[in-house]
Amino acid sequence: MKILVIRFSSMGDIIYTTPVVRCLKKQIPGAEVHFLTKPAFKYIYDNNPYVDKLLLLKPTLSATIQEIKAENYDYIIDLHNNLRTTLIKLRTGIHSSTYKKQAVKKWLSLKFKLKLIPPVHLVDRYLKTVKFLGVINDNQPIDYYIKAEHQLSELLPASHQKGYIAFVIGATHFTKRMPNDKITSICRQLNRPVVLLGGNDVKSNGDIIATAIGPSVYNACGITSLDESVFLVSQAKSIIGFDTGLTHIAEAFNKPIVSIWGGTVPDLLGVQPYMVKDVLVTGIEISCRPCSKFGLEKCPLGHFKCMNDIVDDDIVNFSNK
Template sequence: MQQPQKILVIRFSSMGDIIYTTPVVRCLKEQLPGTEVHFLTKPAFRYIYEGNPYVDKLLLLKDTLDATIREIREEQYDCLVDLHSNLRTAIIKLKTGLKSYTYNKQTIKKWLSLKLRRQLLPPVHLVDRYLKAVAPLGIKNDNKPIDYFIKKAYNLNALLPAVHAGGYIAFIIGAAHFTKRMPNDKIVAVCRRLNKPVVLLGGNDVKENGTYVADVAGDKVFNACGSTSLDESVFLVAKADAVIGFDTGLTHIAEAFNKPIASIWGSTIPELLGVQPYKIDHSLVAGVTISCRPCSKYGLPKCPLGHFKCMKDIDEKQIVDFCSQY
C-alpha cells in the first residue's frame, strides 16, 4: 500500500470525543513520516487542537456543508479518516469521493445495551475503537496518553488564594446534564472530608453551585467556576495533586497530565461509550449498581424516577480515601 501524503481526520464534537482523537492524530503523524495530517472540527472545539504539534492544519466546519466540502476538495487529500460517522460525514465522503477509513460507532449495540441495561459491547476504550479505523494504514497504538497542549504559561498565584499554594485537589463540578452531576450537598460532604484545599472548576452554568459549595464547605474550598477560561482551568488541573470529576470534557482532558483521577458516574456508565480513564497510573471509577442505571447514554435534565440514587448513594469515603493518597 502506498503511503498517503495528505490525510484529513474528522470529528465534529463533543469535547470528550475530540480529546480522545488526539492519540490517533499523533500516531498518524509519527508513524507515517512526511505525511501531512489535517483535522476538521466545529469552531467551538478548535482549542483542543490549537498548538498541537501533530496537526499541520486545523480546518473548521463552515456555515454550510457545501462550503466545507469545497475546502476539502481544494486541499486535495489522499484519504479521509472519519471518526464521527454521521450523516454529514457520509455526505462529505460521498461528494468528495475520497478513499476513507471510518470509525464503527456500533450504534445498535449501544442502543440495545442502554435499553436492556446489559453490556453488549466489550469494554474497549474509545481511543482503541478509533485506532481500529486507521489500522489498515498500518497504524498501531503507541500506548501513550491523550494530548492537550496548554496555550500559555499562567501564574498559579494569580489564579488561586495563597492557602492553595501548598497543594490542592481539583474538583470538576460541571457537566452538560443534571444527571451527570452530584447534588451540591453531596459535593460539600466530599469537600469537607478531603485533607487538602479544594479548587472547584466548571463553567458559568455551575458558578452558583460553586458559590454555594464554597460558602457551606468553608475557606478550604475556592470556587473558580466561571471565573477562569477553559485553558486556565486545564492549567489548574495540571497543577493539582489529584482530580475529582464527573463525566465531562475537562475530566477527560485531565488524563493528558497523568493525574490521579476519581471519575464519578451517575446516570451514564463509562463502559457504554468506552470513555473510562485512559493510560493514567492511578484512577478510581465511582458509581453505584442499581437496576435503573444507566438510564441514558449522554445524561438527562432530571432523574426519570425522581430518586437520583445513582449519585446520592455514591460512597463518599472511597473518593476521599483515593484522593488522600496523593
C-alpha cells in the same frame, strides 16, 4: 501521504482523537495530517504539533466540501460517522475509513440493560480506522496543550498555592453531576484545600459548597477561562470529576483522577480515563442505570440514587493518599 481526520463534536470525543492524530503523524513517514472540526472545538487542537492544518466546519457543507476537494487528500479518516461526514465522503470521492459506532448494540444495551458493548476504550475503537495504514496504538496518554503562561499566584488564594485537589463540579446534564450536599460532604473530608472548577452554569453551586465549608474551598467556577481551568487541573495534586470534558482533558497530565459516574456508564461510551496510572472509576450498580447514553436534565425516577447513594469513603481515601 495527505490525511484528513474528521470529528465535529463533542469535547470529550474530540479529546480522544488526539492519540490517532499523533500516531498517524509519528508512524507514517512524511505524513501530512489535517483535522476538521466545528469552530467551537478549535481550542482542542490549538498548539498541537501533530496537526499540520486545522480545518473548521463552514456555515454550509458545500463550502466545507469545496475546501476538502482543494486539499487533494489521499485518505479521509471519519471518526464521527454521521450524515454530514457521509455526504463529505460521497461528494469528494476520497478513499476513507470510518469509525463504527455500534449504534444498535448501544441502543439495546441502554434499553434492555444488556452488556453488548465490549469494554474497549474509545481511543482503541478510533484506532481501528487507521489499522489499514499500519498504524498501531503507541500507548501514550491523550494530548492537550495549554495555550498561555499562567501563574498559580494570579489564579488562586495563597492558601491554595502549595497544593490542592481540583474538583470538577460541572457537567452538561444534571444526571452527570453530584448534588451539592454530596460534594460538600466529600470536600469536608479531604486533607488538602479544594479548587472547584466548572462554568457559569455551576457557579452558584460552587458558591453554596464554598460557603458551607469555608476558606479551604475556593470556587473558581465561572471565574477562570477554560485554558486557566486546564492549567489548574494540570497543577493539582489530584482531580475529582464527572463525565465531562474538563475531567477528560485532565487525563493528558497523568495525575490521580477520581472519575464519578451517575446516570451514564463508562463502558457504554468507552470513555473511562485513558492511560492514567492512578485512577478510581466509581459508580453504583442499580437496575435503572444507565438511564441514558449522554445524560438527562433530571432523574427519570426522581430518586437520583446513582449519585445520592455513592459512598464517600472510596473517593475520600483515594484523594487523600
